[in-house]
Amino acid sequence: MQPDELAKRIQELALVCRKAGRPLTVQRRAVLEALLTLDNHPTADEVLELVRQRIPNISRTTVYRVLDTLVALGVIRRIHHPGSAARFDGKVARHHHLICTSCGKVWDVDAPELDCITPPGEATRDFEVHDFSVHFSGLCSECRKRP
Ligand SMILES: [Zn+2]
Ligand SMILES: [Zn+2]
Known part of the structure; x- marks a missing residue:
């Protein structure tokens, strides 16, 4: 993620915190920064590892x-x-994922045609759909190379 985009997201966090009446703590800021810097759908432990480079304890x-x-x-x-x-x-905007079932890595799929899926009314049984995401599971190119 570009530094200016990162700065924008931090500002956005500050705004959201203020609206919610919650303080923008050093920890919140560092965790968001780490997550956005990793930019690859990290696990909590991967975020932890990067945050610890700045806040060791x-x-x-x-x-x-x-x-x-x-x-x-x-x-x-x-x-x-x-x-x-x-x-x-x-x-946070709607998008879709490729998931490798071997290494567990996740990639974004940007395919606007997937955003237009609307299940027919009878299929949703009165369920009010707020959002959805399509995920494709399989093997990534690295894992496919392994014997
Ligand atoms: Zn893989
Ligand atoms: Zn994603």
């Missing part, structure tokens, strides 16, 4: 809690796909 619990708070504030998303650890996504 931050606890695992704190990082996990901050990630939950950021999800609740709508600044980031938690993505879980069956069979893999929860990962976090700095991109």
Whole structure:
């Protein structure tokens, strides 16, 4: 992520925190920065590792809690796909994923034609759909190379 885009996201976090009456703590800022810097759907532990380069004594619990708070504030998303650890996504706009079932890595799929899926009314059984995401599972090019 570009530095100016990162700065914009931090400003956005400040605004969201102010609106929610929650302080923009050093930890919240550092966790969001780490997540956006990694930019590859990291797990909580991957975020923790990077945050510790800046705040060496931050606890695992704190990082996990901050990630939950950021999800609740709508600044980031938690993505879980069956069979893999929860990962976090700095991109909150609707998009889709490729998931490798061997290494667990996740990639974004930008395909506007997927955004237009609307299930027929009878299929949703009165369920009010707020959002959806398509995920394709399979093997990434690295894992396919392995015997
Ligand atoms: Zn893979
Ligand atoms: Zn994503």
